[in-house]
Amino acid sequence: QVQLVESGGGLVQPGGSLRLSCTASITLDYYAIAWFRQAPGKELEGVSCINSDDSGTFYEDFVKGRFTISRDKAKNTVYLQMNSAKPTDTAVYYCAIPLYPATYCPSSMALTKFGTWGQGTQVTVSS
Secondary structure: OOOEEEEOOEEEOOOOOEEEEEEEOOOOOOOOEEEEEEOOOOOOEEEEEEOOOOOOEEEOOOOOOOEEEEEEHHHOEEEEEEOOOOHHHOEEEEEEEEOOOOOOOOOOOOHHHEEEEEOOEEEEEOO
16 A cells, blocks of 8 residues: 655744655655645645646646755655745645546646545644
8 A cells, every 4th residue: 555654844944944755655756746734624626737748737726936845766755845834824734645637636636536545744834
């Protein structure tokens, strides 16, 4: 069974930066990887996605220009670099793999289009 593991969460001040990591028990080379988040009392929402061949990256409007998704194949890791953090970024962040075809990001970040999830890492943006 595929396991995704997120790490890198923690406490960051507003305006600060944090880098989240997503690794797995299998090679991630052939999979698109997405990041989602769930803020307290709110629904899970998509944040960003990267295609398996890095041919495309996608961001929701509320993180565009602040977050960057990238992949390091040598480390079998997908990152989410969070810059200019806001208190509204406070959430548990999850990485996920799309259902078939798993190589490209779906046209939308609907939860039903993703089949493998990590356990999440907490990010708190506060002074």
